[in-house]
Amino acid sequence: MRELRIHGRGGQGSVTAAELIAVAAFEGGVFAQAFPAFGVERRGAPVQAFVRFDDKKIRKRSQVYEPDYIIVQDSTLIKDVNVFMGVKKGGIVIVNTEKKPEYQVPEGVKLITIDATSIALRVLGLPITNTTLMGAFAAATGEIQFAALEKALSHRFNKELAAKNIEAARVAFDFVRGAA
């Protein structure tokens, strides 16, 4: 079983990202489970959402403490929340930041930084980075295929919005793939 933890702030779509990643993984024949860290949702407050991936039925219901993958939607969280806590050796951390890599991730963990906010602003006209980072996640981990991601986004959003979100995800996907 592989586990993903998404850190963000209320309003950035972390829960939606978790759901859509699970939908895309399911499209690819994987048993996926997505759920939020149940908090009192407030815009701007730190939030977490989780996804599990496995080849067989997932029974475990506890939160994710030792993730294989981490997505940080908002790098300003890093000073307040230990976003890298518990990440497994060999794991992958994706941080949305305009800065060059400057974060200390645990040894043996791969850090990928991407300026998802700029991509989202350019493509969507909004600083909502969840779908952009889904593209980065697909490229970095291979847990979801881009075609499945497209399908999940098309199912969730209307045609115009889906096209824009797919474009933002595509830019991030290509960026991470190019960097790798």
Next chain:
Amino acid sequence: MMEITEGSHAVAEAVRLCRPQVVSAYPITPQTHIVEALADFVANGKLDAEYITVENELSALSACVGASAAGSRTYSATTSQGLLLMTEVVFNAAGMRLPIVMSIANRAVGAPLSIWNDMQDSISLRDAGWLQFYAEDNQEATDLHFLAYKVAESKEIQLPVFVCFDGFILSHTYEPIDMLLQEQVDQYLPKFDPAEKLDAKDPISFGMYATPEYYLEFRYEMDQAQKRAKDVIAKAGKEFGTMFGRDYSALTVGYLLDDAETVIVAMGSVCGTVKDAIDEMRAAGKKVGLLKIRVFRPFPSEEIAKALSKVKRVAVLDKNISLGAKGGATAIEVRDAMYGSMIPVKGYVLGLGGRDIRKKDIKEIVSLCENGIGDQFYGLRKELI
């Protein structure tokens, strides 16, 4: 057909497929998504039902009582404070023998305010006369609704049912489920054919005055119906299994029980985490098993006593507490079921108000039980006491 969806939406879809004629509910977290989805179905013509919007939960269930007495298949959903506000009508619905089905997205009760999961809400109403089903995952949460209507409306039973599934932990989780098709549900669940209903041409009354010469017998009849429900669930659950491949005839379900020395008894979504923990303990040579209670009312005393007759010790998990008594409701009732046996039954109250339950907690509880330590809260933060 396999699909991936949120627990609440899966439940709403299952309810739609049951063709309720009247839905009345009041939104409350974490149940809201269910009734929102049902309101959408009605508005979009996907469900031919009367959706009665009301000012609170007391009215929601009251509307269901009236509609059910008039001969309609009715549905509601609630949780926590919403269920407590309904309490008067909860007892009345059962007393009037109305086969209402209500989903409970289990949540803690105040004070202090907690929106998070435990099972105090539905467990607190265990004496109300409703059957109580508890789901381990969203597949069960979905399927148990079909079973619930089938059993509730059976002429031998005529009692309402709570279908309980853990708030947030299941209600807000996306996972794959196999959703039945309308024609399959129609084949399994015939139209509601009430034994009695309100009819202006042939007037009768529900919930009348019962003097001391009559009241005791009303309660006896309800208790008899609860007891008969065991066989009706077994039959309806087996039929479901024959038709769709998932058998719900058992009130309790064992996991690696055959040679188990220590057995955990639990209800709801925690059973999944328990199974994962058991697999790891088995790999380390510990003979641990699980007995899941899927039906809490009627309480499967005989089934539990039989399933646990050869084990060395029992650890009961309770996400509720009967304050001032010897632990949570499940432990108390399992101990009663085991009365006369020398097998120690230890209770552990845990996970209240959304405290996460991890595999390591299950392993620690097994160790405590092996050392004869139990009948206590588990996971207390000592610095706060």
